[in-house]
Amino acid sequence: MQHYIAFVHGEPGAYGISFPDFPGCISAGGTVEEAVSQGIEALHLHLEGMVEDGTPVPAPSAVEAIRANPEFAEELDGAVVTLVPVVTPAGKPLRINVSLDEALVAQIDKAAELAGVTRSGFLADAARRALRVA
Structure with missing residues (x-):
């Protein structure tokens, strides 16, 4: 996981x-916490776009x-400087084998539908959200 500077x-x-x-790549919010949360989402989408476009x-x-x-x-003047954790999308899927409770898999499949x-897409999105707040 990498950490990028945010103002x-x-x-x-x-x-x-x-x-x-x-x-x-900017965002906003009514509170500092909301601005950071929205910023993390904006940065994630920005990075996904870069990967899709082949931009390093x-x-x-x-x-x-x-x-x-x-x-x-000028941007630093009066700004709070923080580090934002980011999992950089690699753009290449990797097949993995995981074991989950049968009932949980059923709930995941229903939510994904x-x-x-897909189940994979749902789990990947859930993992990205969890890693953004870690």
Whole structure:
């Protein structure tokens, strides 16, 4: 799992989040926590798009390098700097064998069907969500 730098700025009721390693990838929320949560989702979607387009995903910048870069001086002013955990999508499926309780598999299959996705897709999405908050 990698961690990318995020800038959170704003005031109560209106917070924004941006990622210096991914210009244009921004989000917002009414609270700092909501902005970070929405930012994680935005960054994940941004990374998925990069992988689908064949665009290389940059390695995370070091906090010290961002702080020393005059290009980010304005964004850093008054911002909270945080690290956001990301599992970079690899774009290549890998078949695995797992053992789950039969009743749980039935519930997963029903939920996947309702969501219009496969069992694998459902489990992958659930794992991504769990890893984003870890």
